[in-house]
Amino acid sequence: MSVPSEVMNPAGAVFRLDSAEHDALAELAASLAGVSPGLVDDDGWVAAARRLSGDLPVRLRSRLREFTWDPGTDAMLLLRNLPLEAAGTPPTPSVPGSVQRGATLPAAALMLIGMALGEVVAFDKEKSGALVQDVVPVPGMEAFQGNAGSVKLNMHTENAFHPLRPDLVGLMCLRNDHENVAKLRVASVRRIVPLLPAPVRAVLHEPRFLIEAPASFDMPAGSARPRGVLTGSHDDPDLTVDFSSTVALDDEAADALLLLEKAVERSYRELLLQPGDLAFVDNRMALHGRSAFVPRYDGADRWLQRIFVHLDHRRSRALRPTGGQVLLSAAPADTTTER
Numbered sequence: 115m116s117v118p119s120e121v122m123n124p125a126g127a128v129f130r131l132d133s134a135e136h137d138a139l140a141e142l143a144a145s146l147a148g149v150s151p152g153l154v155d156d157d158g159w160v161a162a163a164r165r166l167s168g169d170l171p172v173r174l175r176s177r178l179r180e181f182t183w184d185p186g187t188d189a190m191l192l193l194r195n196l197p198l199e200a201a202g203t204p205p206t207p208s209v210p211g212s213v214q215r216g217a218t219l220p221a222a223a224l225m226l227i228g229m230a231l232g233e234v235v236a237f238d239k240e241k242s243g244a245l246v247q248d249v250v251p252v253p254g255m256e257a258f259q260g261n262a263g264s265v266k267l268n269m270h271t272e273n274a275f276h277p278l279r280p281d282l283v284g285l286m287c288l289r290n291d292h293e294n295v296a297k298l299r300v301a302s303v304r305r306i307v308p309l310l311p312a313p314v315r316a317v318l319h320e321p322r323f324l325i326e327a328p329a330s331f332d333m334p335a336g337s338a339r340p341r342g343v344l345t346g347s348h349d350d351p352d353l354t355v356d357f358s359s360t361v362a363l364d365d366e367a368a369d370a371l372l373l374l375e376k377a378v379e380r381s382y383r384e385l386l387l388q389p390g391d392l393a394f395v396d397n398r399m400a401l402h403g404r405s406a407f408v409p410r411y412d413g414a415d416r417w418l419q420r421i422f423v424h425l426d427h428r429r430s431r432a433l434r435p436t437g438g439q440v441l442l443s444a445a446p447a448d449t450t451t452e453r
C-alpha cells in the first residue's frame with residue numbers, strides 16, 4: 115500500500131512558537147480570560163473564543179489550517195512554547211472527573227487554538243460535559259483504563275464507540291510526572307497499515323467488530339452495531355478501534371485484530387510532553403495511549419488539559435438539542451448520525 119504523495123502534508127509535525135508568538139498568544143489568551151463571566155463553558159465566553167481565534171499569530175494560523183487539510187504521516191501536530199500561568203501552575207488536582215471551569219490563561223490559549231481549528235465540543239456523559247477536561251492521576255484508580263489511571267493506557271481512538279467521536283483531540287501539558295517518564299503514544303494509520311498483509315486489511319474493513327463505550331462513560335454496554343475498524347479509502351483509510359473495548363465477531367476477525375494490535379505496537383511514536391506543549395491527534399487516523407508512571411498525589415503530579423474538536427459542527431446538530439457545544443452521548447433513536 116502507498117499513500118499518494120499529493121495528499122500528504124509536507125509540513126513537520128512539530129511547530130514551536132517563537133518568543134514574539136508566545137507573547138502575542140499570552141496577550142490574546144489574557145484578554146479572553148478576562149471576558150465575563152470568566153467561565154470556559156459559558157456560551158458567550160465560547161463565542162468570544164471563536165471571535166478572538168481570528169487574531170492568533172498568522173504563522174500559527176497557517177499551520178493549523180494546513181493540519182486540518184492533511185494531518186501528515188503521523189496524523190498529529192505538536193505545538194510547543196505555549197503560555198502558562200505567570201504566577202506558576204497551581205497544584206495538580208487529584209479528584210475523579212476533574213475539569214477546568216475557570217478561564218485560566220492556559221485554558222484560554224487552548225480554547226483559542228481549538229476554536230481556530232473547528233468547534234470545541236464535549237459529551238454529556240463524560241467529565242460532566244466540560245469543554246476543558248483535566249487528565250490527572252486519581253488515588254485508587256491506578257489500574258483504570260482511562261485518563262485517571264497511571265498504568266499503561268492501551269492505544270485507542272477517543273470515544274471510538276460514538277458515531278460523532280472527536281475529529282481532533284488536543285492534549286496540553288501543564289506539568290509532567292515527577293520522573294519525566296509518562297509518554298503520550300501516537301500511532302498513525304499511515305504507519306500501521308503498510309505493515310499489514312492485504313487479506314488482513316480486507317477483513318479489518320468488514321463489519322465484523324463491535325466497539326462498546328469506554329470506562330470513562332457513564333453508559334450501559336450492549337448498544338454497539340457491527341462495523342469495520344478500517345473505513346473509507348482502501349489506500350488511505352481511517353482507523354477506529356479501542357483495544358480495551360473492541361471485540362471481533364468471529365475467529366478470522368479476531369486474528370486480524372490481533373495483527374492490527376501488533377502493528378500498532380510497532381508503529382507508535384512517543385512524546386514526552388513538557389509544560390507548554392500541546393499535541394493534537396487526528397482521531398480519525400491515529401490512535402493514542404500513554405506509558406505507565408508512578409503518581410505521588412502530592413500536588414505535583416502529571417497534569418494535562420484536554421479538548422475535543424469537531425471540524426463540521428453542523429453534522430452533530432441532532433445530538434445538540436440546545437444548540438451549544440455539548441453532544442448527547444447516545445443518539446436519539448429517530449436521528450441518523452452514522453458516517
Ligand SMILES: O=C(O)CCC(=O)C(=O)O
Pocket residue numbers: 249261267272283285297298299402403404418420
Ligand atoms: O495521558 C495521556 O497522555 C493520554 C490520556 C488520554 O488518552 C486521554 O486523555 O484521552
Ligand SMILES: [Fe+2]
Pocket residue numbers: 270271272402
Ligand atoms: Fe484518550
